[in-house]
Amino acid sequence: MTDKPVTPPNKVSSAYEDFVEAFRLAVEDANVEVVFPPRPLRSCFTEFGGNTAAAFERCLYLKNWPCRKLPQNRRLAIVIKALETFERPSWSLSKSSVYLNYFVVDGTTAELVQSLHYDFVAGGQTDHPFFHLQLTNEPIPELDLRNTGFDLQLKLPDQPSRCWVTTRIPTPDMTFASVLYCVVADHLGAGIFRQFAEKIDSIQDRLPSPGFEDLKNSLRQSSVHFKSSHWFAHMKLVH
Amino acid sequence: MTNAIKIVLFEDTQQTRSDVLQSLTTHTRPDGNVVPFEGARFTESPSERERMYEARLEQILSKPPYDGATLIVADRDLSKSLDSNFVGLSVNAVAAAAQKLSIPICSYARQPELDDYEWRGRWEEGHIVLSFSEGEAELARRAALAARGFAEIGRQLPQIIADKSNKSPARVLAALLGKPEYADKVALYGVGDQNRISEVLAKGKDTAQQVQRMTHFLGYWLWDSLLRYPGILVNEVAAASHLNIDTEAFHAANVQTIFQEALYHGPFADPSRPQWWRGMLDDIVSGDNCADGLELVHAKVNSAIERSKCCVDPSKSAGYYCIISRKPVSLENSKGGISWFPRGADLTRVSNPMFEEYGPWLGA
Numbered sequence: 001m002t003d004k005p006v007t008p009p010n011k012v013s014s015a016y017e018d019f020v021e022a023f024r025l026a027v028e029d030a031n032v033e034v035v036f037p038p039r040p041l042r043s044c045f046t047e048f049g050g051n052t053a054a055a056f057e058r059c060l061y062l063k064n065w066p067c068r069k070l071p072q073n074r075r076l077a078i079v080i081k082a083l084e085t086f087e088r089p090s091w092s093l094s095k096s097s098v099y100l101n102y103f104v105v106d107g108t109t110a111e112l113v114q115s116l117h118y119d120f121v122a123g124g125q126t127d128h129p130f131f132h133l134q135l136t137n138e139p140i141p142e143l144d145l146r147n148t149g150f151d152l153q154l155k156l157p158d159q160p161s162r163c164w165v166t167t168r169i170p171t172p173d174m175t176f177a178s179v180l181y182c183v184v185a186d187h188l189g190a191g192i193f194r195q196f197a198e199k200i201d202s203i204q205d206r207l208p209s210p211g212f213e214d215l216k217n218s219l220r221q222s223s224v225h226f227k228s229s230h231w232f233a234h235m236k237l238v239h
Numbered sequence: 240m241t242n243a244i245k246i247v248l249f250e251d252t253q254q255t256r257s258d259v260l261q262s263l264t265t266h267t268r269p270d271g272n273v274v275p276f277e278g279a280r281f282t283e284s285p286s287e288r289e290r291m292y293e294a295r296l297e298q299i300l301s302k303p304p305y306d307g308a309t310l311i312v313a314d315r316d317l318s319k320s321l322d323s324n325f326v327g328l329s330v331n332a333v334a335a336a337a338q339k340l341s342i343p344i345c346s347y348a349r350q351p352e353l354d355d356y357e358w359r360g361r362w363e364e365g366h367i368v369l370s371f372s373e374g375e376a377e378l379a380r381r382a383a384l385a386a387r388g389f390a391e392i393g394r395q396l397p398q399i400i401a402d403k404s405n406k407s408p409a410r411v412l413a414a415l416l417g418k419p420e421y422a423d424k425v426a427l428y429g430v431g432d433q434n435r436i437s438e439v440l441a442k443g444k445d446t447a448q449q450v451q452r453m454t455h456f457l458g459y460w461l462w463d464s465l466l467r468y469p470g471i472l473v474n475e476v477a478a479a480s481h482l483n484i485d486t487e488a489f490h491a492a493n494v495q496t497i498f499q500e501a502l503y504h505g506p507f508a509d510p511s512r513p514q515w516w517r518g519m520l521d522d523i524v525s526g527d528n529c530a531d532g533l534e535l536v537h538a539k540v541n542s543a544i545e546r547s548k549c550c551v552d553p554s555k556s557a558g559y560y561c562i563i564s565r566k567p568v569s570l571e572n573s574k575g576g577i578s579w580f581p582r583g584a585d586l587t588r589v590s591n592p593m594f595e596e597y598g599p600w601l602g603a
Binding site: 004005006007008009010011013014017018021038039040041042043047051088089091 | 525575
C-alpha cells in the first residue's frame with residue numbers, strides 16, 4: 001500500500017462519505033461523540049498493487065459512549081480501524097478487515113477490555129469461515145489511535161487471552177459499513193438506530209459489493225448441506 | 240432559455256453612475272432593464288418622510304419603476320448622495336429594505352481598500368460583494384450574471400417546490416442544479432446563518448411570495464457557499480489541484496476538453512470563471528482506470544504535463560485549495576475543517592503559513 005491517492009468512481013467514494021456522514025449524525029443525535037482523523041475521507045483511497053487494485057484505510061474514535069453494563073462513572077471508548085481493498089476498475093470489494101478495540105474509561109485511563117476483528121477475503125482463506133469474526137488480544141497500533149485524537153492513557157491487559165488463536169466465528173458480511181451499522185444498533189438505542197437504518201437504506205446499493213460467489217452458490221443449494229458448511233464453500237467442501 | 244431581469248442601481252456619484260449604468264445596460268441586453276434609483280422622484284407625505292430610510296425604501300422599491308427588481312446593485316458608500324430625500328443614505332439601509340422584499344443585493348466599492356474589500360467579498364454572508372478593481376465593465380458583467388442566476392432560480396422554483404419529494408432546502412437546491420442525487424452533499428453546505436432561518440421556514444402568503452423568498456435564500460446559498468468553497472464544485476485552481484495537474488497546464492484547451500463534460504452550467508455559471516462538478520471529474524478519471532487526472536492527461540494529451548505543486552512545498556503534490564491565498568496546497572501543509580467552512584467543503588483548506596499569520600481570526 002502506498003500513500004498515493006487513487007480516485008474512485010464518485011458512486012463509491014460518495015457512498016462511503018454518505019454512510020459515514022449518516023453515522024456521524026446518528027452519533028450526534030445520541031449526544032455522544034465520534035472523532036474523525038483530519039484527513040478527508042476521499043483521500044483515504046490509495047494505490048495498491050499498481051492499477052489493478054486500491055486500498056481504503058480509515059480509523060474512527062468513538063468517545064465517551066454509553067454501555068449499560070458499566071457503572072455510571074465509567075464510559076466506553078471504541079476505536080474502529082477499517083482496511084479494505086478493491087479490484088480496479090470494477091471497484092468490487094476484494095478484502096475487508098475491520099478492527100475494533102473496546103476500552104473502559106476511568107478518568108483519563110482507558111483499559112482495553114475487548115479486541116476483535118472482522119475478516120473477509122474474496123476467494124476465501126484456508127480453514128477460515130468466509131466472513132468471520134476473530135476475538136483477539138491485539139490492540140490497534142497506538143499510532144493509529146493517536147492519529148484519531150485518542151487522548152487517553154492506555155492500559156493493556158496483563159495476560160493474553162488463551163482462546164484467540166482458534167476462535168473464528170462465522171458472520172454475515174461484516175465490512176466497514178456493516179460494522180458501523182451494528183455499532184449504532186448495539187449502543188445508540190432503537191429510535192436512533194431506526195432513523196439511521198432508514199437514512200442509509202438508499203446508500204447500500206452504491207457500496208462496493210464483496211465478491212463471494214462460492215458462498216452465494218452454496219447458500220442457494222438444497223438442504224442436504226450441513227448447517228454451517230456454506231461458510232467454507234470456498235474450500236469446495238460442498239457441491 | 241433567457242430570463243428577463245431588472246436591476247436597480249444605487250450610486251451617489253454622477254460620473255460613476257453614468258459609467259456603471261452604461262456597462263450594466265450593455266451586459267443586460269437584450270432582455271434586461273437597468274433603473275437608476277432616484278429618490279427625489281417620489282412624493283411622500285410628511286409623515287411618510289419621517290420614517291426610517293429602510294421603511295421608506297421598502298415602500299418605494301415596491302412601486303414602479305423599481306418593483307419586481309431581480310437584483311439591487313449598490314455602491315458601498317452612498318454618503319455623497321445629493322438626493323434631498325435620502326441624504327446620508329447607507330448601503331445598510333438599502334440592504335435591509337432589500338432583505339424585507341427578498342430582493343438580492345450586490346454591493347461594490349469604487350475605491351476599494353484593496354485586500355480588505357477583496358476579503359469581505361469572499362466572506363460576507365447574504366450580501367454579494369463585487370470587486371470594482373477590474374473596472375466597471377467586469378463589475379457589470381458579474382452583476383448581470385448574478386441577476387440572471389437569481390432569475391433562473393426563480394423561473395425553475397415553482398415546478399421544483401410543487402414536487403412534494405423536495406422537502407428540504409438541500410433537496411430543492413440539488414433538484415435546481417439538476418443533481419437530485421447530490422442532496423445529501425448539498426445539505427453539508429448548510430452554513431447555519433441564523434439570519435436566513437426565517438427564509439427557510441417561511442411558507443409565504445402565496446406561492447409567488449414563497450418563490451421570491453426561496454429564490455433569495457437559495458441564490459445566496461449557492462453563490463456564497465457551494466460556489467465559493469471547493470468540495471462539491473471546484474473552481475479552476477481547485478480542480479487542477481484535485482486532479483493533480485499543474486494549474487497552468489490545466490488551462491490548455493486539449494486538457495480542458497477531457498474534463499468538459501463535468502463543467503458546471505447551473506445558475507451563476509461564469510464562462511470566465513468556470514467551475515466543475517468534482518464527482519464528475521472523479522468519474523472521468525476512474526472511468527479510464529487512472530489513479531488521478533495527471534495519469535489521464537499523460538495518457539491522452541501529453542506525458543510532459545507536470546503534476547500540481549503545493550504552494551508551501553512545491554516538492555509535494557497539492558490536492559487541495561487554500562481559500563485565502565487561492566493557491567493549490569497539500570494536505571500536510573494546510574489546515575482543514577475550520578469551524579466556518581461548510582462541512583461538505585472537503586477540498587477547502589488554509590495553508591499553514593496563512594493559518595499561522597491569521598490563525599486567531601480564522602478560528603479552529
